[in-house]
Amino acid sequence: xxxxxxxxxxxxxxxxxxxxxxxxxxxxxxxxxxxxxxxxxxxxxxxxxxxxxxxxxxxxxxxxxxxxxxxxxxxxxxxxxxxxxxxxxxxxxx
Amino acid sequence: xxxxxxxxxxxxxxxxxxxxxxxxxxxxxxxxxxxxxxxxxxxxxxxxxxxxxxxxxxxxxxxxxxxxxxxxxxxxxxxxxxxxxxxxxxxxxx
DNA sequence: CTGTATCCTGAACGATACTG
DNA sequence: CAGTATCGTTCAGGATACAG
Numbered sequence: 151x152x153x154x155x156x157x158x159x160x161x162x163x164x165x166x167x168x169x170x171x172x173x174x175x176x177x178x179x180x181x182x183x184x185x186x187x188x189x190x191x192x193x194x195x196x197x198x199x200x201x202x203x204x205x206x207x208x209x210x211x212x213x214x215x216x217x218x219x220x221x222x223x224x225x226x227x228x229x230x231x232x233x234x235x236x237x238x239x240x241x242x243x244x
Numbered sequence: 245x246x247x248x249x250x251x252x253x254x255x256x257x258x259x260x261x262x263x264x265x266x267x268x269x270x271x272x273x274x275x276x277x278x279x280x281x282x283x284x285x286x287x288x289x290x291x292x293x294x295x296x297x298x299x300x301x302x303x304x305x306x307x308x309x310x311x312x313x314x315x316x317x318x319x320x321x322x323x324x325x326x327x328x329x330x331x332x333x334x335x336x337x338x
Numbered sequence: 339c340t341g342t343a344t345c346c347t348g349a350a351c352g353a354t355a356c357t358g
Numbered sequence: 359c360a361g362t363a364t365c366g367t368t369c370a371g372g373a374t375a376c377a378g
Binding site for chain 1: 361
Binding site: 151152153154155157161164168227228230231232234235236237238239240241 | 245246247248249251252255258262321322324325326328329330331332333334335
C-alpha cells in the first residue's frame with residue numbers, strides 16, 4: 151500500500167492518471183484539461199508517474215516536437231483503484 | 245474522488261484506518277501500533293477522520309479517561325478501497 | 339490516559355521566466 | 359511544442375513540553 155500511496159502522492163496525480171485513462175494525451179492537452187496545474191507541477195507529476203512505471207513517454211522525432219503520454223499496463227490497472235476511490239466519495243457525500 | 249482524497253489525505257491516514265478496520269482501538273493502542281506517528285500527527289489524523297465521518301470517538305466517563313476509536317459505517321466502506329490500493333502495490337512491485 | 343500547544347524543518351505547490 | 363530553472367509561499371510532518 152505504501153507503494154501505491156507513493157505512486158499516487160500529490161494532490162493532482164490522480165487527476166493526471168484519470169485524464170490518461172481516457173486515452174493518450176500530449177503535454178498541451180494535459181495542460182488544457184487540468185488548467186489548475188502549473189507547468190512545473192504537471193512536469194513533476196509526469197516525471198513521478200514515469201518513475202513509478204505508470205506512464206510512458208513517447209517522443210516523436212521532427213519539428214515541432216511531439217510527445218504522447220500513455221499509461222503502461224501497470225498504469226491501466228489503476229483504473230479500478232481510482233474507480234473505488236471515486237465510488238466511495240460519491241456514495242457518502244457530506 | 246476529491247472527497248475521498250481529502251478524507252485520506254496525509255501520509256499516515258490510511259494506516260490509521262487500516263488499524264481500525266481490525267477493530268476498535270484506544271489512543272495508546274494506536275500509538276503503539278504506529279510508532280512512527282508523533283502524538284500531534286495521530287491527533288491531527290483522528291480529528292480529520294472524525295470530521296470526514298470515518299471515525300467515531302467514544303469517550304467513557306471515569307478515571308483514568310478511556311476513549312475508544314471505531315469506524316463509522318462510512319469508514320468501514322473504506323475497507324475495499326484500501327484493499328484495492330494494497331492490491332495494486334502488491335501486484336506490480338518495482 | 340488522552341490528548342493539545344508550540345516551534346521548527348522539509349517537501350509540495352504556484353507563478354514567472356527562460357531553453358531546446 | 360514541450361518542457362526546465364528559479365524563487366517565494368504554504369502546509370504537512372516531527373520533536374518536545376505541557377494540559378484535562
